[in-house]
Amino acid sequence: MATSEIHTAEASRPGGVRSILKNRRLLIGVGMIGSIALAAAILPSFLGLDPLAVDPLNRLKAPSPLHLFGTDNLGRDLAARMLAGASTSLHLAAGVTFFSAAIGVAVGILASFSRPLDHILMRVCDGLMAIPALLLALALAATFGPNFSNLLIALTIVFAPGIARLVRGRALALRSETFVEAAVAMGTSNLRIMVRHIFPNVLSVLAVQVTFIFAEAIVSEAALSFLGAGVPPPAPSWGNILYDGKTVIAKAPYMVVFASAAIVVTVIGLTLISDGLRDLVDPRTRAFAVETGRPRFRFFKRRAKNGEPI
């Protein structure tokens, strides 16, 4: 950046700090996910919880002061497993999201710049998307063997084509936008156009999509666990806690309840983030959202002073 004289006020940037702070949903969502992540990072070592320590003679004990969330089918402390599972699931989801976004963006933008390349890449994407996601992940997990990084690779392969298609669509639209034409007209190189003009502008669609993928990755891992191809045990994940809880649902329903609740809360948090991001990047919704503040709670749609739906 050029000089300090000119660059002083940064706050009013689109999606700048101030508008983030005004965005309640985004804040609540980030708060929810943040506290789960923080708890997962700090609590186990702080409380000395071991998610792997088995005690089969004390299996399926209901929640008690000793075991806040009870114990699982091998007598492991469920609270410890939930927290460690949070770390696994969030890591996995974050990894999947990051890599599929990175690959998707790279492929999508590249495809928008060359017709032959576009054809090849999009046929591959179509092919990968045509195979049902869960089954593709299952086949990949079976092929590469179920460990964390292979699961990461498998889910990335599942999600990246969707992002690539989305980004390509947006990038193609952007390529005919005036500001990109302006860049072309001033002799900007393709690489610079991709990096400096296209990339920042696809971020807005990407931001919303990645939160979906983050959520989807968590739920997919649970479903894969159900089919025996999730995060390989004994390392805990929310998915395999659910799987273990399924057989003992009558005897120890709390296992399923806690794990489902964790997933639901996380996904709700992510949805809030996603909605918040959408508000943040979509100028149409931004215009009024900031000034009018929070709408009051009404059963039916609020009406204008004179009874007209607004």
Place this chain on the structure above:
Amino acid sequence: MFYRKHLRCAALTAALLMPLTFIGNAAAEDGTLVVAYGAQPPSFDPHVTTLSQANTIARNIFETLVTLDADLNIQPGLAQSWVVSEDGRKYRFTLRHGVKFHDGQPLTPNDVVASLQRWGSSSLPGKNLFHEAKWSAEGSDIVTLDLPSPRFDVLVSLAPGITQSAVIMPASVIAAAGEKPVTQLIGTGPFRLIDWQADRMMELERYNDYTSFGGKQSGTAGDRTPTYSNLRIEFVKDEATRSLGLSTGEYDIANQLPFDSAAELQKDDTLRVDSYPGGMTNLGFNYNKPGVFEKKEARQAVDIGIERQAILTAAAVDPRFFRLNNHLMMRYQKQWPTDVGETEFNPNDTEAAKKLLQASGYKGQPLVLITTRDYADMYNAAIVLQQQLQGLGLNVKLESYDWSTYVKTRADKNAWDLVVNGGSPKPDPTQLIFLKRDFPGVPHDAALEDMVAKFQHADTIAKALDLYRQLETWNQNYVPSVRIGETDYVFGMSKRVEGLQVQDDLILWTVHLKD
């Protein structure tokens, strides 16, 4: 108002659908026994597959020359009678008259010869005993067997076992299959297959031309004619669904229920829950891969260091469903003596174990314990074992695979160090899979091979028992694998089901349906 119309439509549909829910559960059809099993075995050819369930389901369709009664004595089967030569090397079976296969063909000695030759060349027990045997047909109802050397357990081997029974199929079916597994299930048994929807269900019907073995029903012996007309075997992969279906009356019998649901189901007084011996749980070492377990001290350390009760609780939940057993054979196989060493061996001496481990020179090299999630009891045992071994100072990493990958990995010499093996019961100790020289990871010990070779030529039970004692002693000294215990299979049935007997698995033709 358009949207009100929508709501009205939805309400109407709901109202129309409601009656569907009140029809009542008509699953319990008259004269049909509905049995829920787990996933369908990949093949029902007992000559080929080593899967026990394939064998025990198939015995509703296929029959053997001889049978075992409830006390495990040999009784006639398709062979009405037999004569053994003085030297014990020649057997002469007389086939029962009037027996017909389900396709209407009469049973001939040729069918028996074709079947038993095939069984002798492809199944494990067959190859074990009969690889040099000669089968031949004589006339219309005689089959003879020539053995190179006498054996004490020829007839037991020909009787129904838990795996790879010597079943008789039509020679034509065998010819059609070639060397591949047979896919046409045509036998002489009490039930005839009338509809088979792969991986979903088998509909069997009482075979009307069935020729009874006569005598009182006992074990797999005696009169097997079913009292009910139809048997439907449903393959229900999800174990929770199996137990839920049993409790709602969808199934009359559900086999291999989750251990955890047993207690719950028992509370329901319209149901009965029981179990039968399933298999043994061992911790196997990989002798094909150089490493710390070449040292006997390391193996002994594991043997005395682990706590078996916890492992078995993790595997089978309730003490009713598991037993400690340090012997080679299952506890219910009473013919094999248990007087060598303790049965309930479980010293759990961590200190001694650690010392032994030190003596073995173990320096914390990483070790891999492989398991599969497809067998929950093995898997749970593996998790507890991994923790316990870790506690002894062994750096063990658990790797869990799907079944296909697991068997493939197990066959790979260098991929693992430890494995939790579930061994199925065998008629004699040399057939035990964890002593089989060719099985992945099994030790190649001269003493063992000598004993096995001698066992091959044991012509009397006394000699066999003597060899068994030697084998037990060797086993407890050498610690080729760590014996942990045996677990059961749990099954449940509705009160409608009476008279169900068990031998290796449920004997479904023994059931009387009460209405």
Place this chain on the structure above:
Amino acid sequence: MTGPLTIENLSVSFAGGAIEAVRGVSFELRKGEILALVGESGSGKSLTARSIIKLFPEGATVDGRIVLTGEDVLSVPQADLERLRGKSAAMVFQEPSIALNPVFTIGWQIAEGLRAHGMHDRGACRARAIELLRDVGIPDPETRVDYYPHQLSGGQKQRVVIAMALALRPAVIIADEPTTALDVTVQAGILDLLRRCRDELGSSILIITHNLGVVADLADRVAVMYQGRIVEEAASDVLFASPKADYTRRLLAAVPRLGQSVAKDNGCRERGRLVLEADNLEITYPGRWGHTAVPAVKGVSFDIAAGEVLGLVGESGSGKSTIGRAVVGLSPVTGGAMRLFGEDLRRARGKNLRELRRRTGFVFQDPASSFNRFMTVFDCIAEPLRVHRAFPSADALRRRVVELLDQVHLPREMATRYPGELSGGQRQRVGLARALALNPAFIVADEPTSALDVSIQAKVLEIFTTLQKELGFAALFISHDLAVVEEISHRVGVLRHGELQELGSTREVMTAPRHDYTRLLINSVPVPDPVIQAEKRRSAITSQSADSGLV
């Protein structure tokens, strides 16, 4: 007698009163009268018009009284409101392509309004729809009644929208910028149609527009709105002759008037080195997937000398923008030749092309979309300098950007802002600064002022002219507005359907057009003077009524 519509003290505000869009507006529309509500964007004129049938955007708070044929619109119940809409007052929207539902036939949409007011017989509805289409001058209405909106041209769509408004013979027709989205030649027809509505049906018309030419052509009375208030209200001839309010005076002064610009002397000046030569230029867009290729420009020849401004005029689809874009390689040259600084554009590749682009500036039509909204104004202007590594040091770069901001009369603080935070005029000045950053010898300006209000347009044009004189760059100035072109260019080319109709010095073309089409174009532009306009109309009706296709 009171008119069909009276508005008393209307106020509309948003965000709980924080934003006051309309402040205490009162006026009356008399029977059979055409009242024009004039103002620039943001003056609240459209909101006022929409209030009449109670179409508010979300979050509006409304106060005041609107009496429409004797009923207070703001307080009647919903059912009465639905009855009033369409029957008492009907609306003609600005953009006909978005005011028509794309998935229904136009006949269905006309009939929809009839059904809403109790006409349920299908046959009768259809007959009425056909009749209405014929009335508004849609040829072959029996067939077109089953057309979907996208099958009609822009002018026809607006006629359909008017037909819908006429369906129930409303007392009041509200026309919200009815001709803004249309070409001048089409605009004239629509204005005539509106006048006929009043003359033949006796409807009162409230027309909302920013175009003073349209006002002069159509309106009996004019109300001028500024910042939510009516600043002046007068009979049309009075207002144009002697505007009272300051704002009205400024507005009238800013309007470029055809034929009144100072004549340029460059027309016969000695022409220097040629900057751009187009020789029998052809531009054809390749057809996709078996669709036939579309020729956009056919055999056009012209040239531009150093320091000269060539104006290209034409209506939408005439190919004028395509030519401009071809100069920087945004459109492909498929036939003939185009030489920029003597270099053939069909052969220019890589380094050469980059060099040509370095020496050429481009000003785009829509200032809102021609900037990357993630870049500050500083970065936007500095971008060409960075791309061509024109200034090695950050300091020199900064100084150049500041200099450019000064040249386009923008305060230096603007540098830290984002384009989205600037007004349209400011943004277009940033666009000019960006185009000038590398001191180009040639500038292509593609409709640079058509998205701007007149007063802002005047300012931007003034800056452009000044800079052009100062820096002496040659320019290709593309516009649909004859008055603007006349004001700024030395020479003018008239394009129609991709062909160059006429090329000559501005004075020649504007005062003595040789070509019929040029004459039609010049005649169609409504002059912001009611007297001249009335005169023009009289002569036009007598000479052209037969072939105008309106009746």
Place this chain on the structure above:
Amino acid sequence: MLSYTLQRLGALVPVLLVVSLVIFSLALLAPGDPARIILGPEALEVDVVKLQDIMGLNDPFWIRYLRWISGVVQGDLGVSYFSNRSVAAAIQSHFIPTAQLAVLAISYALAISIPLGTLAARWRDSFFDHAIAGFTLIGLTFPSFVLSLILVIALSVWLHWLPVAGYRDPFGSPLVGLRYLILPTLSLGTIYASVLTRTVRASVLDVLKSEYLDAARSRGVKENRLLFAHALRNAGLPIITMIGLSFASLLAGAVVTESIFNIPGIGSLLVTAIERRDYPMLQGVVLFLTCIYLGLNVIVDLVYGLIDPRVRLSGKGVQ
């Protein structure tokens, strides 16, 4: 329109080729093989190798691929390694339950989501809207097998209204067949209803901003008619896309649901094929599912044409 359809279908060929290669390589890379599975847990390595040879599993990759693909081109998908069933026959018999379930689930989902989504859009930010948002969120996030188990325990185990699991052909005995399909329909449909409700709400909201609605309103058209006749049809494109995607994924077999309710559908066929390394079955089913997915895409495009005359009359797809 016809040439457009043919064009679209022609473009599918390379996609199918990609899929066939991907899935074939995946199948072959996966450790384990059918011979081991057939022989069971206690098989010896010698027997495994023998059976592998007999089954032709030790041939090189390209030979096997060419052998398979040439069969496919001739319309022969091969025979399962585990039963004598031809792959085509297996697909046919397993596809019927899946298709029935898919149709029921999507109908149920549509019956719920269209009115709810539209009304939520209309009463934006009201309590009703928030309640719908909450419902859809739970539907989206709740792991499907948890929902299924809850339904089973509530409706079957406690209330004894419906059978726990299983499948009976509804064409054989409609009432019994439908009874078996109700629970899976409810648990699947609820999840898809959540997705669809959100889509309907979002796209209707988008359309509600359109000027032509104001234009129709200005002609005195009633609000409900605006909502359900004008807005819904214009909101159709994204909704149809989502319905197409949902239906495609339903037809691909809801693996988890099929497994819990023991429905012999295409999903369980495929999972079993993966578990057993039944290559001909696996490849055949994936190829079939790919065709279904791509076919549905084409159908969705054609439906666009029915809804939107711009697509129909210009013969171009809407991106």
